[in-house]
Amino acid sequence: MEPRYIIGIDLGTTNSALSYVENRPDGDPLALPKVELLAVPQLVNPSEVRDENLLPSFLYVPGAADFPAGATALPWDNQPETVVGRLAQKRGVENAGRLVSSAKSWLSHGGVDRTAPILPFRAPEGVPKYSPVEASRRYLDHLRQAWDYKMPDAPFAAQQVLVTVPASFDAVARDLTLKAAEQAGYQNVTLLEEPQAAFYAWIERHPDWRTRVRVGDLILVADIGGGTTDFTLIAVTEQGGELSLDRVAVGEHILLGGDNIDLALARLVAGRLAEQGTKIDNFQLQALWNNCRTAKEKLLEPGNKKDEAPVTILGKGTGVVGGSIKAKLPRADLERLLSDGFLPAVTSQEMPARQVRAGLQELGLPYAADAAITRHMARFLRQQASSAEHGGVRRGPSGLACPTHILLNGGVLNSVLIRERILSVLNAWLGGEGFPPVQPLSGEDLMHAVSRGAAYYGLARRGRGVRIRGGVPRTYYVGIESAMPSVPGFAAPLKALTVVPFGMEEGTEQRIPNREFGLVVGEPAEFRFFTSAVRKNDQAGDLIEDFGDDLEELAPMEVNLAAEQSAAADVVPVSFETVVTETGMMQLWCVARDGRRWKLEFNVREVRS
C-alpha cells in the first residue's frame, strides 16, 4: 500500500527533528507538496507538556527524588521510565550524573561496546544505564509516539520513514542506527546521509535549481552542527540529457561543533573571573556556557558594533542581585578565538594536528584534537587529491579539490560573520589555484533543513524529484592474515581484500572472485573488517598489502554455520558476496559452492583496542 506521508527524521547529536510531506502519487509532478515540520510534544518542565519544533537529544534517568509523582506523564505514557527532550536537558544541567547526552557520537565510537549499557557515562553507582543504541531508540520512539498522538488517522507504522545519519558514519554505526529504529517500531526505514539531506532541502526551496548549477559544478556541503562537523562533495553531472547529482566524497567523522565554541568562550570568561578572584563552580559554568552562546550570537549579529556583551551569572541562593557575578565577553576575545582557534585563515596545505594516541587512553568520546574547522576543511579537500580521478571533481594545479558552490548547514552558520569567514578562507585557497570565488547557495532554516530534506528525498525515491546518486561512501575490506611463519613480537602481516568498492550502488550485489575460505561448521568464524574513506580505486577482489594509515579497523564481522546445516563436511568452502540494499544497507554474505548463503553480522560487543 502507498504510504500517505513520507517522514524525514533528523536524529541529531544535540537536537532531533521530524518533517513530513504528503505522498500524492497522482499529483502534479511539477508542483510537489510542501514539506511540513511536526511540533513535537515533550516535557519542557515537570508536569508541563508543550509542542516544540526540536526534540533535544537528551535522556534523563530519573530517580525517586527527581520529580514529583506524575510530573513526567506524557499524553501517551503515564509513567515513562526515562525523560526525553527539553526537560531532560534542563534537569541534566542540575544533575549531570543521570543525563545521557551525545548518544549519537557514542554510537559511532568504535572504542566501546555500543550495545552495552554504558550511559550516562559518569553515572554514580546504582543509576540504571542504557546503551548508545537504546538511548537512540528512545529518541526515535518518542518521535513515533508524538506522531501517532498528533496524527491519529495516519499511523506511523504505515508511513515511509527516512532517518538521517552523518555521511561519515561507517557501516557499523549505520547498522546500529537502523537497529535502534527497528527496535523503536519503525517499519519502512531508509537511511540517508545528512549533507545530502541538507542539499535536498535546498533543492526543495529552489524549484529552479537546474538554472543555478551546471554540469561540471562541484558543491561542497559543510554541515557544522552542535557537536559534529561533516563535509561532503556533490558533483553535478549529466545523465540521459538530464542534470544529475553524484555524491563523490565524504569526510571523516569530526567531533567538533558549535558547542565547542561556546564552551571555549565560557572557559575564557571563567578564567578572567578567576584572575579577579571570583571562582565559579561547574553548575555556574553551565549557566555561563548558555549566556556566552547568547552573548556570542548578539555580538555576531550584523550591524552590532559593540565592543563587548554583558554576561551575568545570577546568584545561586535567594539573593539574586547580591550573589550575581557580572562579567563581560569582549568582542576582541571572541574574534581572537574564532580567528586563532576555530576558523583560522590557514593555507590549504595546513593539516589538522593528528590525535596522538597514548598507550592508555582515558575512555570517553574521541573529540577532535584540533579545533580548527578550516584545517579540517583543508584536509578534506586535500584528501580528494590523493584519491582517484573522479569525473566530476574539479581540481587545482596542486591537486586540491576546488568546489564551485558551497552549501552551509547547521545552527552555528546562522551567523553571517562565521559564514563569511569560512567563505573568505575557502576563496583564498581557490584564488591560489587560479579559480574564481565559490558561490554560496543560501540555505534557510538551518536547524530543520536536514529533516526537511529527508522528507523531500522520500518523494524523490518515488520518482518525484531529483535524486543524488551516492552509492557506498567508503571502500570496505576483510583482513587476511598472510601465511607466514610467526616472529615473536611481530604480528603476522595483514592483507586487505576489497569486498565493497567505493561508490557501489544501492540495489546491486557483487561476488568477490578468486577467493575461497574454509568455514568450520559449528564454530563462529570471525573476520577482521576495515574501511577507508581515502582509497577509492580498489575494485572488488583486489588484495591490498601496504596500506599504511589509509585503513581504519571496524568491529569484526562474524558468521556461525550451525552443524545441522551441513552434516556431511566439517569445513565448507565459501566465497564472499556483497549486497547493497535499496535502503542503503550494506550486507556481506558467505556463499557455498552449492548456493547456500549465510549472512555476516557485526560483532560490536567485542571492543576493538
Add this chain to the structure above:
Amino acid sequence: MSRILLAFRAFFAILFGRPLPQEIKPAAPKPQPAAPAKPNPAHALQLLAILQRDSRLLDFLMEDIASFEDEQIGAAVRSLHDQARDSLARYLSLQPVIDGVEGAYTRPATADPAAVKFIGNVPANRPEGGTLRHKGWRAAKMELPALNPKQDASIIAPAEIEIE
C-alpha cells in the same frame, strides 16, 4: 390598550394555554449580587512559580536591594527581565485594551468602566473620548499547563540542596 381588552386577552391566553400578554407578566426578579467567585489560589501561585522558575522574579522582589549599587541591580535585572518576558509571552497573550497612540485623542469603543477609566477633569456625563494616557493591558489568551493534582500548590519554588 384598555384594561378590559387586556383582561380578556389574559383570560383567553390562560384558557388556551398561550403565552400571557407582555403587560401582565410578573417583573423578572432583581438579580441578587452574585457571591464573589472563590479565587483558585493554585493558578495564581502557578504563574508566580513559573516566573520564579524561569526568571527568579520572586527572589528579586523579595530581596532587599536598598544597599546595592544601581549598576549591580541593572546587571541582574537585564537577564531577569528577558527571561520573565519570554515566559510571560509563552503562557499569556498580552494586548493593549485600546490599540492607539498614547497622547493622541481617542474615542473608546467600550463603556465598561473596568476596561476604560477616565481621569482628570471628567464632566458629569460620561465623555465621548479624551487623550489616551495608558493603553491598558488585556490577556487575550492564557494557557497555563494543567496542575498536577498530586503536587502541593503552595510550593512556589523548591529548596535546593547541593551534594558536593
